[in-house]
Amino acid sequence: MSKEYKEYFAAHVAEMQRRWTTALDAENLQAILVHSGTPLISFQDDYEYAFRPNPHFLAWLPLTHHHDSALLVRPGKKPCIFYYQPEDFWYLAPADPEPWWADHFDIQLVNQADGWCTGLFSKLNGGSFGIRDVAAIGDAPSLAGTFEDDRINPRGLVNRLQVERTRKTPYEIACMMEASQLAARAHVEAESAFREGESEWRIHQRYLGACEHTDAQLPYNNIVALNTHGSVLHYQGRDVAVPDPVRSFLLDAGCTVNAYASDITRTYAARDGASGEDGFAQLVAAMDTMQQGLIEAVRTGLDYRELHLQAHREIAGILESFDLIKVPADDAVATGLSSVFYPHGLGHFIGLQTHDVSGLTDNEGRAIPPPEGHPFLRLTRVLEAGNVLTIEPGLYFIEPLLRQWQENGDAAAVNWDRVEALKPYGGIRIEDNVVVTETGSNNLTRQAFATL
Numbered sequence: 001m002s003k004e005y006k007e008y009f010a011a012h013v014a015e016m017q018r019r020w021t022t023a024l025d026a027e028n029l030q031a032i033l034v035h036s037g038t039p040l041i042s043f044q045d046d047y048e049y050a051f052r053p054n055p056h057f058l059a060w061l062p063l064t065h066h067h068d069s070a071l072l073v074r075p076g077k078k079p080c081i082f083y084y085q086p087e088d089f090w091y092l093a094p095a096d097p098e099p100w101w102a103d104h105f106d107i108q109l110v111n112q113a114d115g116w117c118t119g120l121f122s123k124l125n126g127g128s129f130g131i132r133d134v135a136a137i138g139d140a141p142s143l144a145g146t147f148e149d150d151r152i153n154p155r156g157l158v159n160r161l162q163v164e165r166t167r168k169t170p171y172e173i174a175c176m177m178e179a180s181q182l183a184a185r186a187h188v189e190a191e192s193a194f195r196e197g198e199s200e201w202r203i204h205q206r207y208l209g210a211c212e213h214t215d216a217q218l219p220y221n222n223i224v225a226l227n228t229h230g231s232v233l234h235y236q237g238r239d240v241a242v243p244d245p246v247r248s249f250l251l252d253a254g255c256t257v258n259a260y261a262s263d264i265t266r267t268y269a270a271r272d273g274a275s276g277e278d279g280f281a282q283l284v285a286a287m288d289t290m291q292q293g294l295i296e297a298v299r300t301g302l303d304y305r306e307l308h309l310q311a312h313r314e315i316a317g318i319l320e321s322f323d324l325i326k327v328p329a330d331d332a333v334a335t336g337l338s339s340v341f342y343p344h345g346l347g348h349f350i351g352l353q354t355h356d357v358s359g360l361t362d363n364e365g366r367a368i369p370p371p372e373g374h375p376f377l378r379l380t381r382v383l384e385a386g387n388v389l390t391i392e393p394g395l396y397f398i399e400p401l402l403r404q405w406q407e408n409g410d411a412a413a414v415n416w417d418r419v420e421a422l423k424p425y426g427g428i429r430i431e432d433n434v435v436v437t438e439t440g441s442n443n444l445t446r447q448a449f450a451t452l
């Protein structure tokens with residue numbers, strides 16, 4: 001269908017140069033130094049925490065584990081990377097730069113962690129500006145020794161660069177498509193493990209095996225939930241014991257390609273016995289149809305808050321038609337009852353970060369608040385072409401929320417017998433990753449499953 005990401009990389013770097021030059025002009029600066037980051041070592045130990053490079057660095061370079069390097073961006077100049085490649089016999093040194101990306105950069109190899117600093121000053125001496133004309137972006141402690149406070153992560157500049165990151169280039173979309181394909185393959189393997197009666201721990205291992213990721217390479221911690229664990233929204237366990245009976249399986253898991261994420265959720269009913277009688281499988285099917293309908297509405301100019309509220313109305317409609325509530329759907333939304341079953345937001349931007357930047361601000365950096373009563377919505381923008389976001393409605397039987405409603409809400413509005421019957425199944429979430437286009441949207445997730 002589409003070209004490989006490498007074929008789009010030259011155009012991506014050119015677009016990044018154009019965007020950053022515009023931001024530099026607007027902020028009256030001459031250059032930006034982006035530091036990839038420095039590993040954090042645990043207290044009184046020699047053990048490093050899992051390292052993730054600065055996403056502003058990753059937006060230029062596919063160096064997903066590369067610390068203590070820095071990139072210098074100046075208008076009209078090839079971007080220059082101070083590429084940290086120490087001689088080390090404790091750790092594997094970073095490989096030599098690969099031509100497909102390296103050809104677009106001026107590469108200076110440095111073998112000291114602060115080598116970027118010497119390199120930066122040699123560039124300045126040959127130029128017509130000083131260190132005060134350079135902004136630094138990153139969290140490396142060493143930046144503070146070189147830059148004054150007001151030049152490290154200046155708010156106006158960072159906001160401009162983050163807003164640009166909401167508009168994905170063809171290279172970025174190709175990376176995310178590949179991340180979707182990897183994750184789809186791993187989801188299919190995980191579903192097989194579930195059908196074979198495996199534990200959460202084993203299902204997780206089968207997922208990792210299918211996508212050839214380590215845990216640290218995943219964009220976020222997989223949610224691998226059997227039965228009631230599906231009602232814990234960020235369930236982090238990996239039970240080694242298999243519950244009896246197995247009723248349901250919720251898997252929220254993604255992959256990364258060049259640090260670009262996919263974020264996919266599927267929910268399955270066990271085929272043997274009870275799930276059919278209680279209507280859980282039918283409920284999953286109804287949620288899937290509803291989620292596809294929401295994606296139909298995605299296009300340039302749509303206020304995402306409206307789509308979130310539409311999801312509430314539709315989920316309340318499903319609750320009504322499955323006899324889980326005894327009030328009309330509109331009442332369930334108005335009283336907050338729909339939030340008992342669906343307490344999170346419809347979705348979020350996705351890219352170099354699973355919950356990608358600028359979802360809650362306009363293009364000028366002003367906050368766009370979520371609708372009243374919906375504090376967890378992470379995306380409140382009007383959509384633009386090139387945005388990539390998730391659509392992930394859910395319906396859960398969450399013990400503490402149900403209890404609170406029973407005690408403080410209109411208890412008679414709920415059909416408690418039906419709720420009790422479905423509670424052992426945990427919950428349902430269906431999540432796809434969608435690219436906004438001029439005329440509609442492009443569903444990376446469904447395409448990825450279809451091409452397996």
Ligand SMILES: [Mn+2]
Pocket residue numbers: 263390392431
């Ligand atoms: Mn998500």
